[in-house]
Structure formats: C-alpha cells, structure tokens
Amino acid sequence: MRQIKVVAKKHICKFCKSEMNVSGRAYLANPFCNKCYEDRLESSGAIDLRDNYRLEILNDSYSKIEPIDKNKKFVKTKK
Template identity: 50%
Template sequence: MSDNIAELSVKVNVVDIAETIRGLKAIQREAKKATQALRDLEAAQNERGLTYEQRLEAAGSIDLRDNHRIVTHANGFQSIVPIDPTKLFKATRKEVSE
C-alpha cells in the first residue's frame, strides 16, 4: 500500500456564511408570518360559516371546471387560462329537508 496522505485545504469566508445565515433566518421569519396570516384568514372565514365553495362564489372567482385550456410558454412553463372568463363560480346549494 502507498503511504501517501492526501491533504485538503479549505478557506471559508466566515462573513459570507454569517450573512447567508442572517438572510435565511429573515426568510424563515417572513414565511412564519405568512403562514400565521393564512391561518388567521382561514379561521376568520370559517367563523362566518362559509364553505370553500361559498367563499369562491363570494370572491367572484372564475369557474375553471370544464372552462380552461393549458398554454405552454417558450420557457417551458404552463398557464391555465379560462376559455370564458365571465363564467363565475356558483356554490352548489344543498337544500335542508325539514
């Protein structure tokens, strides 16, 4: 066997690492704030007793069910585009039997 010992020298710029960690922590803080805001929004909507479909209708959302086409862009991304943008979402109404 060979008695050669490999040597590895690494130079690390501590300032760059510290700045990177600070940046990642800032992103994490913003993600936590956004997650909490989403939870608060969902809780507020649920308090009003609206279903998901009712919230879509109330927001005036376009109904994409059987009303969409997929557009492929030159960069490889795809978009879902409504065929009729005036077709709005209507929540299905379930009648309560008495």
C-alpha cells in the same frame, strides 16, 4: 429520538366563524377552515375553471392556464 408534541388550539375561521382545532402556526398560515372553501370562492366572484380552461405549454417546463369564458363565475354545487 426526540418526541415532538403539537398542541392544537381552538381558533375561529375568519370567514364562517366556525371553530377549528389547529396549531397556532397552521392558523397563521391559513386562517380559514376547509368547510367554507366553496363559499369563499363564490363570494369572491372567482372565475369557474371547471370545463372552462385552455392550457398553454410554455418553454422551460412552464404552463399557463387561461379561462375560455371570463364571465363564467363560480357557483357552489348542490350536494
């Protein structure tokens, strides 16, 4: 069996400018770190779906999730 070596390089998160150690391919797929996920949701004005969604079952095993209140924006939770 052949050994595969994954080389992790230091990249900079495009949002919070923190350093992250991921491979080049992983950075191309997602140039953001996991630490700033809630900050990115808050700054983009995303709709908060926590306890604010309606699930509609469609045909052919599909479903649709809609917000109940579209004006409820995501706010980062305090830790």
